[in-house]
Amino acid sequence: MVLLLLLPASGLPGCRGSTPGVEPPAPGPGPRSYAADQVYTVEVWGAQAPDTVVTFLAARPRSIVLRHGPPDNTVFAELDIPAGALAPPAGADRVSLTVRPVPGVYGLTIESEASLTAPVTLTFKYPVHFAAPSDSRARYATDVLFEQALVVALAERGGDRFQTLRSARPASDNLQAMISKLGRYQLVAPR
Numbered sequence: 001m002v003l004l005l006l007l008p009a010s011g012l013p014g015c016r017g018s019t020p021g022v023e024p025p026a027p028g029p030g031p032r033s034y035a036a037d038q039v040y041t042v043e044v045w046g047a048q049a050p051d052t053v054v055t056f057l058a059a060r061p062r063s064i065v066l067r068h069g070p071p072d073n074t075v076f077a078e079l080d081i082p083a084g085a086l087a088p089p090a091g092a093d094r095v096s097l098t099v100r101p102v103p104g105v106y107g108l109t110i111e112s113e114a115s116l117t118a119p120v121t122l123t124f125k126y127p128v129h130f131a132a133p134s135d136s137r138a139r140y141a142t143d144v145l146f147e148q149a150l151v152v153a154l155a156e157r158g159g160d161r162f163q164t165l166r167s168a169r170p171a172s173d174n175l176q177a178m179i180s181k182l183g184r185y186q187l188v189a190p191r
Contacts, residue, residue, distance in 0.1 A: 063080050074127060
């Protein structure tokens, strides 16, 4: 049995930002563009998180939590969508969002018939299923050093290039970025 939690986000006193409980990423290194052969991608092992399609009212905030499959059902990624961040097609009040994990790596593809009109928070969570590529030892002596170099990146031109995003660590084994377009996102580290 695969668990998928859909939680309506509700306003909490004292929270900053448009999505409760989520702080925007702290300023870090500026975004860079890399050719695919200039980055290492984080490998994932264990039961794959399933594809999912979620339909909800565009005027309401939504959190979508994707979990790895059994036996552990650990969180793979979370999307926090502020109210109105997705503009539905003309005349509609609901939007559908399709989220597909990328097989074998910490990555996912986000698609919708709606257009993204405000940033969405994407958080990858990798406490259990994280695996540094074996050839990453050429640059990073340990998994810890490799993990410290990770950023969230948008795959462009069919995965030939990666545009890194300002990324933050809201908790141990979590990497978060604000995304402003639909597409494929992955965890990468420079070679």
